[in-house]
Each structure stands twice: as C-alpha cells, then as structure tokens.
Amino acid sequence: MNVVAPFEGIGASVRRKEDLRFLSGRGQYTDDIARPGQAHACILRSPHAHARILKLDAAAARAMPGVVAIYTGEDTKGLGGIPCGWQLHNKDGSPMAEPRHPVIAEGKARHVGDPVAVVVAETRTQAKDAAEAIEVEYEVLPALSTMKEALAPGAAQLHDAAPGNLCYDWHIGDKAATDAAFARAHKVVRFETTNNRLVPNAMEPRAAIGDYDPTTGEHTLWTTSQNPHVIRLLMGAFVLNIPESRLRVVAPDVGGGFGSKIYHYAEEAIVTWAASKLNRPVKWTCDRSEAFISDAHGRDHVTTCELALDETGKFLGLRVDTLANMGAYLSTFAPCVPTYLYATLLSGVYSLPTIYAEVKAVFTSTVAVDAYRGAGRPEATYLLERLVDVAAAETGMDRVEIRRRNFIATDAFPYQTPVALQYDSGDYFSTLDAALETAGWAGFEARRAEAAKEGKLRGIGISTYVEACGIAPSAVVGSLGARAGLYEVGTIRVHPTGSVTVLTGAHSHGQGHETTFAQLVADRLGVPLSQVDVVHGDTAKVPFGMGTYGSRSLAVGGSAMVKAMDKVVDKAKKIAAHLLEASVQDIEFDRGTFRVAGTDRTKALAEVSLAAYVPHNYPIEELEPGLEETAFYDPKNFTYPGGCHICEVEIERDTGKVSVVNFTAVDDVGRVINPMIVEGQVQGGVAQGIGQALMEQAVYDESGQLLSGSMMDYSLPRAEDLPMVSVANHVTLCTHNPLGVKGCGEVGAIGSPPAVMNAVVDALREFGVRHVEMPATPAKIWNIINAGAQRMAAE
C-alpha cells in the first residue's frame, strides 16, 4: 500500500503542536512552578510619583508572622544598577544621560510603583501583610507626569545625572537638504500628534523564582522572559556579578509578552539575589494591578511633522520633531525604540528624497516606556499615514492616488532610504491593489450612503506601510549603540533513530514556534513533524540565544536552523557516501533520503544517523561520530515586511461610538511557513492596533497617579469589539536570508492604527474634521460631532 504522508513542510497549515498542552491546561508557567521550601516575595512600591524617602522603619514588619527577611535600597546599593542595552549619542556626539537604575529605590522613588522595599515571608499573604506594616516617611516632590512638564525650565530634577530631565537629543538625516526641499516646495502640510501611551497587558502577569544551590554555587532563575540568555547576560554581568557558568535562566511557558517581557526587571535580580542570601528559593508573582505600575509601557510620543510637496503631489521632503517618553528609568531597549526603530522608518513606502528627524528622549515620573508590539514602527507608520491623508485632503488629491504617485517603484529594490535603511524587496502596488479589491474600495460610497440612511456615519481608511524587523545585523546595530549582537543560534540534533531535537535561542510565548520551526525540519530533513521537538527557553539546554522580539525568530532563528541543517546534511552525505560506497559528490539528498545520483541506491536519514552513533561501519578516520550541528546566524540586513490595511468604520451619531465593520489586511511577510499561524499573528496584531486606535490609553494625573490603573479604567478590546479580519498575503521574498522570510509578528499592530484613524476621520468629514487623536473613544467622537454640528448650525 502506498501511504502518502500529509504534507507538513513549508506552506502547510498544520495544527499547532503546542495547542494540546495549552488548551488542556497543562502548560507550565513560572507561577505553576513550586520549588521545595520556597519563600514568597512582596514588593512594597512607592505610592508617590516622585518622593524622597526620609525614613523607612521595618521593625514592626520584621516581627510579623512568617517574615523571613526585609530588604531596602540600603541592602542592595552594592549591587549593579539595572543596565540599559543601548547607548545613544546626542547631536554633539556626547553620550546620552544614563542615570543609575537601582534594584530597590535608593533614597528616592521616581514613579508610582518604584520598588521601595522587599519582604520575603513564608506565604504570599504574610509577605503582603508585612509590607503594609513597613512605615515609610516620604517628602513628596513635584511629579513630572508629562514630557512638557519635565522639559519646562525650572522643572524638578528626577535624576542628578540627567540635567533638564533630558536623556538625549538625537537626530538623523540631512538637515540642509531637507530645508532646501521645503524652500522650493509648492505646498507644505503640517501636522501635530500624540501617539498614545499603552499598557501591554500580556495575559500572564510577570513572575520570577530565584533558587540557589550552596553546594555548587549555582543560581537558577525561572522567569517570564522572551529572552532568557539576554537576562542571564544582563543580570549576571551587570547586576549580580555571577558568571554564566553559575547562572541558569529558564523561561518556561510564557503567556504573551508583546515586548513587555524582553527587559531585565528588578524583580528578577531581587529573587535571584535574595535566594542566595537566604539559601532558599524565593518566588514573586505580579498582581494584575501591580503589572500596570511595573511592566514597561509602550509608545508615548508627541510629534510635529511637515511634509513638502511639489505641484504634482510628489513628496519632496519630510521634517519630524519628536518627544519620546522614557519614563523614570531607562529600560533595556528604550533608547533605540524612538530612534533606530522609529526615525529610520520615516520614509515608509515612499520615495522621499530627503528627511530630517530630531528626537528628544525625556525622563518623567512614570513607569519606564520601552518596546511594545511594533516598537517605534507603529509610531512612524501612524505619523506618516495620517500625514499623507492630511496632505491628500489639503491638496485635493485622492488618498489612493497620492500614495501610488509616491510609492517606491517595484523595480527600485534594493532601495536606499535617506534614513539609513536599505529595503531589499517589496511590491507596494500589488499589496495595495489586492487590498483595494478585497475591501471593495470602489463600492464604498454606496455603503456610506446606505449607512447614512440609518443615521450612521461610515468611513473608510487606508494605510500602506513597511516595517523593519528580523533584527539585526550585529555590526550595524553595534555602530548604532547596541551593546549586544543580534544573531541567533540553532542546534539540530539528529538522534540515532532519526528523530530530531531542535535547540533554539528564540523563545516562544504564543507565536507557535514549536510548530513552525518543526516544519522547517520536516521540510528539509523529511522527518515527520511528530518526531521533531523544539527546545527553547533554558540557558542550560540551549547553547546561546538572543531571544524573541522584533519579529526576528524565523528570519534570524529559523535561518540559524537552516544553516545548522546544511551542516548536518553535509556531514550526513559523507556518512551516506561511505555506507553506499560512492563518492560524496555523487550523493544527493532530498527530504530524508540519500541517493547515489542516477541510481536506485539509497539510505534513509535514520540509517545514516544510526551509523553516526553506532559507528561500526563508519569513516572514523575522517569523521567524528554523532550527528548534531550548531550554527550562529548573523543577518545581513533587516527584513522589510509591508503591505496595505484597509479599515471601514461606522459611527453612531448620537453616542460617538465607533465600530470597526470591515478590516482587510494584505501583508507581504515574505515566504509563509504556516499560513494558519501567520493569519493568527496578523489578527492578533490588528486587534491590538484597533485597541490602540479606539480604546487604549494610559492616563496619568498631575500628581503622577495612573488613573487607568486597572481593567476598570484601561479599555482593552474584546472579541465583540473586533470584526472578522480578512487576511491575505502577497509574497516577495526576502533576498538575504535562506528562507526568504520577513516576519509577521508585528505587522498587524503596525499597519492597522492609521487605517482605523483614517477611516474615523473620513467618517467625520462632513464636520470639517482634519485630525482625531487616538484613542477615538465615544466621548471624544461625540464632542467632535457635537462641536461640528453646532458650528454648522451657526454658519
């Protein structure tokens, strides 16, 4: 009988290998782990945005039942500060301000939520009880809730090492050429906007367990991280001074990250350090409310920009001036987000001859701000795509036509932008055409008229975008201030009977890597998916790795696996040649079978791997036994996914409520390994993008309290708020990685917000609205409608 195995390789929508575990509640998350004898930590956090700690009295707390230890900044001041992974330079070449970020506040708290003391007790409740009994006397200092306040002359100083609360004053592009372009412009369009601050809200709150073995001196940290090796490096080398050989970091199942679990957080250092002081495991699990004031937030830009156009609507130049909120301390990636992940994307999908962008990063008395799904690229895309719509309105051009006229030509790749990046491939015309077709753009006016009959305002919006991901070439990012390389590591271990274990430095926290990566192996080595296992997230198992963020896992991590598989196949061919008594040059390999070219003499991979581990008949003189290879892959360039998103909204006139009624995403993410997983990634990203556009906003009051500090006040989108997103792909291959893949994790969150907001503005056009800031809440939209109606009545 001829059994045809189901195709499980590249391009197959196979079900996710991890789903059985997750859907049946058998995932193992950090909080599920209980170490024998573990104690529990509770962090006492500052209730004030900015305050001097005059006195801290823990005597009563120490006497409470179950208390094991109480630590303050006095105890941890000898430790290193939490390090920042990027160093930016100012316009004048001097390095950015990089104030110390203490593990526990030293004399001063700088945001609501800043750790002030740590209680370790037998139970979590006892730790919380004791934390409440600690008496802290604060001298409340002026809060710096907004960047404007922080930059005002005479403002209070958050850090002595950051005069004027300025972290850096940076620029990119050619100022003189840009000024010249504006001088000869036919029309200049100006636009100001705020990119709203977001709270990531991964489903699993952060958690960490420190453990210490005094007999070996080995420290172990279990943590909710997207990149355990990076945590080992940052915490071991900079904070706790522990050599890698004595520090194991495990990131087991992790329930979502969206960037917020990239960074090295104080709590990780606290539990690791406390465990070794106390000689027992110490566990900390974040509450949801605590997460709001301790997880790094995202976005938070205030920008002014100007676009110069000629008579025909061609773009001549772009000027951008951005303030970027860093929060109170520099989180791991924070400085690079509004610079190298933002300003370098300001050319978008357009042929823009010259760009000049200035970015000031500002310290405020708020939680740290860092990368959040898309990181910098959503901010750039939003700015540009709103600006282009404003330009279309003000020049009387059609919104689609102005884009087409300025797109980078499909034959212009590789395309060098004026802001450092070189796009390798793309086809913006095709993604646009496909999206217009799918979204029924041409028939929209009929739908608008239909909605109007029911008293609803209907609008349609478009966004055409490109992003840079698959980060990143180490030498390039090194020259830009990264303090680490951004390659990835993959090991292919072919076992004696031909099953395969893949070790990867990438980390899966919802992306389905265990499936996608296994498909790469199935495709190349011909091993059934059921016999391929992917191991990740443990520094003791995986040689090294830089982790998962910036849609890099497949483009960089997958490429490392391909390289390792090449090495495996090279070696296996030699073994097969020996077994088949042929010359290596004559051996062909295709999906699991080695063949002497032009003959029917074959050996299966399992036969070759068995020979490799049982080398009785083996070229032992020339070849080591075993069949396992490791590769480090350093990408040659970023990858550049792009595409077109079209959104259709309906607005209730009397309440201002905006509903997304249609959403079309046509993305070019390069080669697609598992279409089902890609579709899920795009839908999730679009959901977050719609959340940013319509609902989400972190709001601080003047005293620095987070008003939207829980789900009661922070609006997250729910299933009922989201349309069925139509997802399609138009593929151009990445030209510089072996898989031709680009990355799909962030495109949804990058492309969608401006499509939604362009639709909202379009729906409100009868009221003469030029721009609406995110989020477009019902109250905000009703105010616009109401004011517009009153103005029209008066006219």
Next chain:
Amino acid sequence: MYDFDYHKPSSVADAVKLLSADPDARAISGGQTLLPALKHRLNRPTYLVDLSGIAELRGVKREGDKITVGAMTRHIEVQNSPEVKSAIPALAYMATVIGDIQVRNRGTMGGSVANNDPAADYPSAVLGLGATVVTDKRRIAADDYFQGMFTTALEPGELLVAIEFPIPEKAGYAKMRNPASRYVMAGVFVAKTKDGVRVVVNGAGPGVFRQTDMEQALSANWSPDAVAGIKQASEGLNSDIHGSAEYRAHLVSVMAKRAVTDAG
C-alpha cells in the same frame, strides 16, 4: 486578601444571627464585587457569611401581578427565567447586558442591589418599576431604598431577601457601556405602570435617580420623540477619563429614547 473566617448557613435566620453578631462580618453572595475588593485589600471582614447555601433566597416566582426574585438569584437565572421573560422582558434583557458570562453565572440580584454601585444595572430596574425590597425585617419601597453612591436603606446586619417587581404595562432599558469596565456610563430604564410612568437614570450620576421631566413627557405622550428633546442637566453628574458630565447628560436623552423604543 486578608485572612477571614467563613460560615455557610442554610437559613435566613442563621445568616442574620451571624451577621448581627459582629459588625465586621460581611455577607457574600456571588462575590463578583466583594471578592475583587478583598483581593485588593480594600475590605477586612472578620468572617464571611456565604448566602449560597440558603435555598429560600433563590429563584423567581410569579404571583398575581408581581414577580418576586430571591436575593441569591444569579443574573443568568434572571436572563433565562420564563417568568421574567414573559412578564418583564426589559428586566431579562437587562440581565444579559451585565458584565460577561462568568459574571452572570456568579453575580446575584441581591448582591447588586445591596451594593448599589452607581454604575450597576439592576438598581435602575428596581427604582424604575417601583419595586419593593424585602429584607429579613421589613419591606422597603424602592423610592426610599437607594440613598446615593454605594448607600442604601439597609442597616448593618440587615439581609436583603428578595425583590418584588410589580408587572408593568411596558418597560424598556438602554445602556451605554463604559468602554473599559463595561458597566454603565449612562443608562435609562423606562416603565409604564398602573401607578404612572417612571424614568430612571443610572450610571450617569452618583446614584440612580428619577428623571421627572421625562416622566411627565412620557405620561403625556409615550413615544421616543417625547423624550429625545428633553435635556438632562449635567450638574452633579459624573465626570472622568471616559466622559464628561456633559457627555453623560447628553447620553441620558439618547438612552431614554432608545429605552422607550425598546419598551415599544
């Protein structure tokens, strides 16, 4: 959560005894409001008196021209009750728009009405239908029961046992959800009863209140247009990051119109 003791009586009498024995004891019914408060350490009861074991507090009964809902009746039971659906469809509908399915499976009418959250749904129906709140000691008319934000006529240790709703000629409800919590930003319950028309506003102010201008307008002319033009004053209404008092005042007119449409 602070430590507390736990009791699960099986009669109203035992529950009342437990509750009156200690001023810091608290009743717990669905726990959908109390448990989050305990978890946030906003409350420190000595012990909880779990009402879920008291059979006499559960269920919906139709007797003559009134519907009686036991305090422990869960939102999901109100939503699915054939009696409620046929006699007061607006009340059954209201239950469907409270929270989410998990909340509706746990939360109870008694808990909601005892708590009197200004953004809750049920208080508007209780006041809007001129219902009677029955406790272990007495019967309280809805007009006397609600006393502003989280405040009711219930005395310490007094147990809400049931709510009696007179069956109206018609009633309707419309709610604008708070975009974050999905509680009520502004809602209006309207009812045409044998004692006259009642219009009650929830969510918009510090507690439920009757909108008398709208009551008069609807008494004269029961139609959506009759209320659409009536403006609610914004003074004293809630204002927060989700919407100003003016916005909420405006929503009152919109919701009133929808509620009348809903009532038919």
